[in-house]
Amino acid sequence: MKCKKAERFLSKSFDGLLKNKEKEELQRHLKSCLHCQKKRKEYQSILETIRKKDFPEPKPYFWKRLQPKIEERKKYEPWSLWKQWGIRAIPLALLIVALLAASIVFFFPHQNEELSQSEVLLLRNMNPLQETRTLLEEEGVEDKNMMLIFAAMEEKK
């Protein structure tokens, strides 16, 4: 057994968690390793010292001192109850909104909207310039710039 493994076993041995086989293995190693014998004594000294229960008692009137502190803290946390329920209300509110949205979509289908003339033309995949000209002529709109563009187009042809 190597010293590294022996140290792990040493630590565990102070918790009474070593199996018999592991105990024997450790003992064999300790017999031949002064370094680990020293380590064992160090662990023993440290653990025996810190495991000694030498706790004093808390100061008297623990609850009497605590109660006014809780009351005082309550003043600074007036929303604590609201927070508790408020946090729970958030997912509930989101669920209600989602249900409302879904019901609008499913129960109130969109009415057929009439398409504008230009939308109809675009759907037919027609030349927008040509069709715009037709539209302008139909509606009698006179736009100098547009007329110039159409004139230039015709000249190119």
Add this chain to the structure above:
Amino acid sequence: MEEKKLVQLSREGNQEAFAELVKKYKTKMFNLAFGLTRNHEIADDMAQEIFIKTYFALPKFKFKSEFGTWLYQIAINHIKDYLRKEGRIKKVLFEESRQNTFILENETIRKEKEQSLEQRKKLIHQAIQTLPQKYQVILSLRDIQGFSYEEIARILKLSPGTVDSRLHRARKMLRKKLAPFLNLKGGNYEM
């Protein structure tokens, strides 16, 4: 009254029920804080703060674990915060104490090799306080409070394997820190 009922009533704002829970756990909380701070005043204040935090956190308690385990989790987090703030100071104190121990050792080593228990205790606790928080906490829970590996695993929400390796690392670090002062030699291997 059953603990679960006391917790239920405390959640509803019944202070008498909460007083009962405080009565049951005050010494445990104080001991936990004292084990890590070694200061009566601070440990008492900490225990009070832990119960205040617990009182206001009660609505969040879902009875998924034992109340005691949950209370220890709050306590550990509170103590960790304290240790984080105090960490640097404690390191300085231990370094000073190391130097003092050297002087003391030189003065008394010829007369008496064994350090007094009180002196050793103080030194060990100062050394513990210089360890990283997670190692302080695990040492405290296992070697000072005496919790089993399984209980520690529940409190710290770790696997028993992690508890085992972390505890070993903590003890190893502590031993290395203290080895120069323990003045021990090998030679007796009986277990």
